Amino acid sequence: MLRYKIVPVTPFEQNCSLLWCDASRRAAVVDPGGDVDRITEAIGALGLTVEKILLTHGHIDHAGGTAELARRLNVPIEGPEREDSFWIDALPQQSKMFGFPQVEAFTPDRWLVDGDTVSIGEETLDVLHCPGHTPGHVVFFSTAARLAVVGDVLFAGSIGRTDFPRGNHATLVNSIRHKLWPLGKDVAFIPGHGPMSDFGEERESNPYVGDYA
Template sequence: MALKVAILPVTPFQQNCSLIWDEETGKGAAVDPGGDLERIEEAMTEVGMTLEKVLLTHGHLDHASAAGELARKHGVKIEGPHIGDKFLIDSLPVQGKQYGFPVYDAFEPDRWLEDEDTVDVAGYTLRVRHCPGHTPGHVVFIHEPSKIALVGDVLFQGSIGRTDFPGGNYDQLISSIRERLFSLGDEIAFVPGHGPMSSFERERKTNPFCSDLAVGAD
């Protein structure tokens, strides 16, 4: 059975918080709950999902700010991102004040993730790829049997993540996309951190930043 996915734009930045769950058991995870906790909890109720963990792709405010509060409220653990984003996670309360977001208590993930780790959600095994470039500790979650990936701000439909934030690196980001995502296969569809879904095939063929043509690949 395929993993169920619902996409919920949250925060003034319209960041895609994703709910992923097993339809039979109702157990699942919230990926990148950056804010609007009431909306996230209402959506969980609507789809009949019981939260069993929180997953984070990276430490930016719109993706991670409310993760600690959501995890505490439901008594679940937080997994991700890679420890390279610890400086961002540690600064979330300060970031919240700077951007006028609700300020939540600081937290530390229960598990920092490494490249090729696996994460269990409702009996489904998600593969972890460490994809630095947008941030040093950015990770991506892939469920290959469902042909779905949750890529945060690494890759978008027709674009890529910004690299002008602290710790960003353009060349590293392109390498992450080409070597750690596109290598998984054209058939993978992905949920980006903002905007509509796409597929690795579409972006490999048409993305002006990282397509075969853009990088001079055969």
């Protein structure tokens, strides 16, 4: 069974997620945006063995701690989709712009594309390319657990910003309606910020992408 724990990091309170296979205690860290000590403490408290870092997109609050954490844990980095490479290359500039501690750019060990899968112990997650917030944004979905990690695509009652370089509102709405909604109303999701929700609730009440919007 796939388990999870949310570890808020950075001044933006970004939801870094620990995902792990209950049978093997093998884990992935999704979007380690910063506060690496806090993340490693949570890993230790749960007794997990991290085997990779997964990234939804290249914004600093999601990717800023990646290079440091990968070096500490000696694990590979998977994701996002290659169209976000310019964001990752610009991480040092992003850190200055947003007042973050200086961080390093890096090259993921594996760029992801729509239809890929990623493994965590004995668990498998599907990769969905969901551009709009950024051009290379991906979502991780566990069919078995009915759980999606959606980064900044969708929030409880809202959707991601599209006013950053290469963001596009119509593309984002299309990603949500044509990639996420078909997964099922029973799917719970971990957003990049704020509380969890599920697709059924958002289809019912989200003012931007709900069925009655």
